Amino acid sequence: MSTVLESLPEGSRVAVVRLRSLGDCVLTTPALEILHRARPDLRIAVVVEDPFRPVFEGHPAIERLLPVAARALRAWRPALALNFHGGATSARLTALSGARWRAGFGHYRHQFVYNARIPRAQEILGVERKVHTAEHLASAIFWLGTPPCEIPRARLYAEPRPAPRPYAVIHPFAAEPAKTWSPEGFLTAAGHIERVLELEPVFIAGPRDDAAPFRPYRTIAGAPLGEIKSLLAGASLFLGNDSGPAHMAAAFGLPVVAIFGSSDVDVWHPWKTASEVIQKPTGIASVTPAQVTDALERLRVRA
Numbered sequence: 001m002s003t004v005l006e007s008l009p010e011g012s013r014v015a016v017v018r019l020r021s022l023g024d025c026v027l028t029t030p031a032l033e034i035l036h037r038a039r040p041d042l043r044i045a046v047v048v049e050d051p052f053r054p055v056f057e058g059h060p061a062i063e064r065l066l067p068v069a070a071r072a073l074r075a076w077r078p079a080l081a082l083n084f085h086g087g088a089t090s091a092r093l094t095a096l097s098g099a100r101w102r103a104g105f106g107h108y109r110h111q112f113v114y115n116a117r118i119p120r121a122q123e124i125l126g127v128e129r130k131v132h133t134a135e136h137l138a139s140a141i142f143w144l145g146t147p148p149c150e151i152p153r154a155r156l157y158a159e160p161r162p163a164p165r166p167y168a169v170i171h172p173f174a175a176e177p178a179k180t181w182s183p184e185g186f187l188t189a190a191g192h193i194e195r196v197l198e199l200e201p202v203f204i205a206g207p208r209d210d211a212a213p214f215r216p217y218r219t220i221a222g223a224p225l226g227e228i229k230s231l232l233a234g235a236s237l238f239l240g241n242d243s244g245p246a247h248m249a250a251a252f253g254l255p256v257v258a259i260f261g262s263s264d265v266d267v268w269h270p271w272k273t274a275s276e277v278i279q280k281p282t283g284i285a286s287v288t289p290a291q292v293t294d295a296l297e298r299l300r301v302r303a
Helices: 022-038 050-056 070-076 088-095 121-125 133-144 183-195 225-233 244-251 289-298
Strands: 013-017 043-047 062-066 080-083 101-105 116-118 167-171 200-205 218-221 237-241 256-259 275-278
Touching (some): 022 133, 043 070, 050 225, 088 101, 167 244, 183 200, 183 237, 256 289
Parallel strands (some): 013 080, 167 200
16 A cells, blocks of 8 residues: 555645644754655745744745745645644644645544544554654655654754854743742752853743843843754754753753753753753742752763
């Protein structure tokens, strides 16, 4: 029995529907790279929300970035629409894509949309353990017909900005309090990075984050995602909560210290980069500055 990819003529168009969030977008790039390596003739578009478009900009596997609009997706004329989100909006887009093949995981809602239903990642990969998000997404590409292979690191593309001295990027924010370490802890760690590692601490914050506690250091607040990409591309180290920027840092191959709260480390740890993950069963507030500075020391990063 032929696979979906074997049924696609040379030069066929593929649309990957990837709605939110930042980390999920970053961890989609290994799957795209596997698909592109196996079928470089395919013309790949990604349907993505505007705030996350910079994640995919410059990626050699991607020909087009499409807005979240059925008209734009249908105009792309995909032979295969692959839904990597699974919600109602992405299901509607997939249904209206006009694609011969409409693929989505078997646990998604609205199963009537899909004529290519992807099994559990564990079944595809032949394992019964928890799988990382990058493995989960890549398994779909294997099931569609690419030969199984090692799943690569996520990759982002940006030119680093010139800097007067080596620096570390620190992201002290997260989507919810249970995933956010204390400002005092990050300031202690920043002092260690500056004094001991001899790297300049550079804090990053979103437009709605309160960056005031970190003003003693260089702070970049509300910068466009493309600017954050360039900042990370030139950094020597990343420290932060479990959040999207940590996955961006890993995609640039930076050493990462990630402080976890309630998230599952097996599913969300920094993918294929040197890293230290800190998580306490009693919650993120129980993580001590000494644990973080010890983790920084274990990575052996110096200016």
